[in-house]
Amino acid sequence: MHSALTVTPAELPALLLHVAVVRPVFVWGAPGIGKSSLVRAFADSLGLPCVTLVGTQLAAEDLIGVPELRDGRSRFAPPESIARTEPYCLFLDELNSSSPEVQKAFYSLILDRRIGSYELPAGSIVIGAGNRATDNALARPMASALVNRLVHVHLRASATDWLAWAAGAGLHPWVLDYLTERPDQLWVAPPKTEEPFSTPRSWHMLSDALRSFGEGVDEATVRLLAAGTLTGQHAAGFTAYVKTVRHRYGLDAIVRGDAGWPRAATDRDLLYFFAEAFRARLVKELPADRDHASRPVRDFALRAKGLLVELAEISLECAQLVVATDDDGMPVLPAWFLVEVTRDLPRLVAARA
Incomplete structure (x- = not known):
C-alpha cells in the first residue's frame, strides 16, 4: 500500500494522540525508518506500558488463547501478556506479515477491542505497523476486512527529524556530521538483492559499532563497519569522510x-x-x-x-x-x-x- 500523503517522524506523535485514542491505527513504512521505536516512544509519552506482538512470530492460538474449564464450562483464556487489568498500548508489529489465520484472529481485537470474553481495559490503544510489499520485505496482502478496521498512516524518513533526534541521543559525531552534509543518504529504497542498505536504523548501528571501538578505530575497520551496514556508495563516501576528518583536510x-x-x-x-x-x-x-x-x-x-x-x-x-x-x-x-x-x-x- 502506498500513499502520496505521508507524515514525518516528528508529525506522527501528534496524529496518534488524536486518532489512536479513538480508533486503531496502522503505520506503513519502509524497513528501518523507526516505526517500532516511534510507537514505543509514543506509548511511553502517555505513561502506558507497550505490549508488542510480532505478527511473524505468532500463531492464532497465541491471541485467542487456549480453552480452560471453569465451573464446568470451557472458555478461552487469552495470554497473560494481553489479558491485563490496566490500560496499555497494544502494538501489533509486522501485522501484515502474519499468516491469514493470525490476521483473522486480530479482527475482534482491533475492531471490538476484545478477545473472547476478555476486553481491553478502558484507555488502551491499539497500533499496528508493517512494511509495504514493494519494500522487498515479508509482507502478505491484508484482507479488506482488516484494512477497513484501521486508520492508515504512511510514514516517510526525514533527515531533519532524525538528525535532531540523533544529536540528543548521542550518536557518533562522524555519523551526525556526515549526514548533516549528505542528508540524502539517510535512507534508500531496499535493494532487490541481499545486501546492506542505508536506513536510519543502519546508520544507528554503524554509530553503535564506532562507539564500541572508540577513538582508536583504524581506517580498515571503519571501512569494514560501513560496508556491513550501508549502501556500498554511501559506505565509500563515509569512509572517505572519516579520512578527511582525521587529516583535517576538507x-x-x-x-x-x-x-x-x-x-x-x-x-x-x-x-x-x-x-x-x-x-x-x-x-x-x-x-x-x-x-x-x-x-x-x-x-x-x-x-x-x-x-x-x-x-x-x-x-x-x-x-x-x-x-x-x-x-x-x-x-x-x-x-x-x-x-x-x-x-x-x-x-x-x-x-x-
Whole structure:
C-alpha cells in the first residue's frame, strides 16, 4: 500500500494522540525508518506500558488463547501478556506479515477491542505497523476486512527529524556530521538483492559499532563497519569522510584554494567523496535564477568553474559526476550555471594551459 500523503517522524506523535485514542491505527513504512521505536516512544509519552506482538512470530492460538474449564464450562483464556487489568498500548508489529489465520484472529481485537470474553481495559490503544510489499520485505496482502478496521498512516524518513533526534541521543559525531552534509543518504529504497542498505536504523548501528571501538578505530575497520551496514556508495563516501576528518583536510580548504584536489591513486576514494560533496554544495548554494545570486555566490560560481577544470584534469569521470543529471535524466544544477560551464570551460582550460 502506498500513499502520496505521508507524515514525518516528528508529525506522527501528534496524529496518534488524536486518532489512536479513538480508533486503531496502522503505520506503513519502509524497513528501518523507526516505526517500532516511534510507537514505543509514543506509548511511553502517555505513561502506558507497550505490549508488542510480532505478527511473524505468532500463531492464532497465541491471541485467542487456549480453552480452560471453569465451573464446568470451557472458555478461552487469552495470554497473560494481553489479558491485563490496566490500560496499555497494544502494538501489533509486522501485522501484515502474519499468516491469514493470525490476521483473522486480530479482527475482534482491533475492531471490538476484545478477545473472547476478555476486553481491553478502558484507555488502551491499539497500533499496528508493517512494511509495504514493494519494500522487498515479508509482507502478505491484508484482507479488506482488516484494512477497513484501521486508520492508515504512511510514514516517510526525514533527515531533519532524525538528525535532531540523533544529536540528543548521542550518536557518533562522524555519523551526525556526515549526514548533516549528505542528508540524502539517510535512507534508500531496499535493494532487490541481499545486501546492506542505508536506513536510519543502519546508520544507528554503524554509530553503535564506532562507539564500541572508540577513538582508536583504524581506517580498515571503519571501512569494514560501513560496508556491513550501508549502501556500498554511501559506505565509500563515509569512509572517505572519516579520512578527511582525521587529516583535517576538507572541501572548504579546496574551495578556498588552501588545498588542491587529492591526486594520489591511493586517495581515489577521497576524490570521489569530494566530487559528490562539491556537487551537493553547488546544489545547496546556487540559486535557480542567476539574477537572485549575490556577489559572493557569483564569485563562488566562478571559482567552481575553475575547480571543475582542475578536477577534470585528474579525473574526467569525477568532473562529469559533479554536473550529471539525476536518475530521471533531469538537471540537478541550475540551468544558468550549466550554460556558463559549457560556455566558459574551453576558455578556462586554455588559460590553464
